[in-house]
Each structure stands twice: as structure tokens, then as C-alpha cells.
Amino acid sequence: MNKNLLRSLSDNTLNSIISDLEKLFEDGRCCPQMCNAPAKRPCGAPEEGIKVASFAVHDGEEPPVSGWNGAGNIFFSGCGTRCIFCQNWPISHENNGRVYTIDEFCEKITKLLDRKVHNINLVTGDHFLGKVLKSFSKIKESINVPLIYNCSGCHNEELFDAVLKTMDILLFDVKYCDNSLSARYSEIKDYTGPNLKCLEMLLDAEIPWIENDVGLLRRGLIIRHLVVPGQIENSLKVVELLNHYKKRGLEFKLSLMSQYFPAYKALELEELNRKVDPADYRKIVKKVEKYEIEGWIQDLC
DSSP states (O other): OOOOHHHHSOHHHHHHHHHHHHHHHHHTOSSTTOOOOOSSOTTOOOSSSEEEEEEEEEOOSOHHHHTTTOEEEEEESOOSSOOTTOTTHHHHTTOOSEEEOHHHHHHHHHHHHHTTOSOEEEESOGGGHHHHHHHHHHTGGGOOSOEEEEEOSOOOHHHHHHHHHHOSEEEEEOOOSOHHHHHHHHSOSOSHHHHHHHHHHHHHHTOOOEEOTTSOEEEEEEEEEEOOTTOHHHHHHHHHHHHHHHHTTOOOEEEEEOOOOOOGGGGGOTTTSSOOOHHHHHHHHHHHHHTTOOEEEOOOO
């Protein structure tokens, strides 16, 4: 079995990456909020330990990720994007979860691996990445599955560089092509700048698409886009942007998602308190098909 990136790193290299990430956390520069480390961080992250809402075997990711045994998902408490329509708002906004020590986190990862999950999937983990990698370093030789970074697509450049050095698979969002929407819906005044920078870094990284002989993803980039009601122009611009990167040589598969439903503060906004219009969704799908962008198109429920 091919080594994952983590196991390919020397101890000195991994320790250096961990040290850099811990400094980002200490300075409050580890996620899009750039909070500068106040006494109470907006993500709810404690100074010590890793706060996790759940460790779960998950079968709801894309087919080559979930496979038949499921992905080993770690849902971290708190989130740097803080979308007002988040379907997991008790985790992302209210920071529900429990704080685990480094050793306790190791034990939880080992238990997931014992359940034969196909990968370890870190969900919105910017604010804990240094501590997570410190935990992984203790059991590095036991982690024989790919590591996945499941993320918002809006990241500090230093943190994303560490992601590219340590993560085998990226589930990478492109949410917005309009900063007025990111400010209104996700509390981020500038989403497009960091998102485009990360896309350029992905292009430079030349991540190959590698599946094993039974179709499980070992290495690769999946770009996700959730269609939001009333924002068809934003989604069409996202597809145009992805076609631009496809023509420039970025290797990826698109996961176009229609699973939006009104949740949390979206219930208070008329524009969001509804489902995606079928006619709008068909227009977006048509553009994806026009550009022959490979991947998965979720059926509109």
C-alpha cells in the first residue's frame, strides 16, 4: 500500500510544520476570522486540547471517499466560516463538543482505524490543525489510510501550505465569487481573495487523481459547491471559474450540491428561507455539462 504524505515526512519536517501551525494558532491567524487570539476566540477553541463534536464513520461523502466502510470523519467544534445557513450550526456556531487531550485524540483515531474506515476526514479543522498533526505524529506509522482536509476553501496561505504538505485528499469549497455574499452569509469580508490564492496553490501543487484498484480515492482534489437559493449568478460564476482552472490544467472533480435547506439564521431571511429553485439548478447543471467538468451532480430533492 502506498504511503500517505504524513508517513513520507521526516520527523524533523513534520515537527517544523507543527511548530509553524501552533504559532499561527497562538497569534489567532489560523482561520478566516483572523481573530488575533482574544481571551475568548470566536471559534470557541480552547488554548489546550482539541475540541471535537464527534468521531463518526460517515457514508455521506462522495463515492470514492465513503466507499463501503465509510470515511472516518472528525467534526471539530467551531468554524472559521460561520455560514448563517449552516446545517450543523450547533457545532459550527455554538461550539458544541468535548475537549480531548492529544493522547485521548490519538485513542479516538486509533478506534476509527480499527473500524476499517477508508480515510481520516478532518472537517473544518483550521483552528486545531497543529494539535491534530502533533497527535498524528505519535501514531504516524499506524495511519495507513489517506488523510482528508475537508475545508471552506478560504485559508491563511501559511496554513494552506501545511495542508498541501500533509493531506492526501482535499474536499475544497468554492462557495462564493462575490464578497458581498460572503460578508452577508458567512461573516467573511474577503472570501474570494484567499480562495483564489488557494486555487493557485492547488494548481502549483499538481495533485494527481489516484484511485486504488477497487475505486477508493488515495490522492486527489474534489471541489465542492453548494447552490444557495436566489444566488444563481454566483453559482454560474463559480462554474466559470472552475472551467478557467480546468483549462489551466487543474486536476479535480466537482461535487455540485443541491442539499441546501433553511437552517439556523437562514430562517430569518426571506431570501434564504426556501429551497433551491429547480429551474435555477437546471441552468447551473447545464453549464457544468457544457464545460464537461467531471464529478458528481447531486439530484435536487
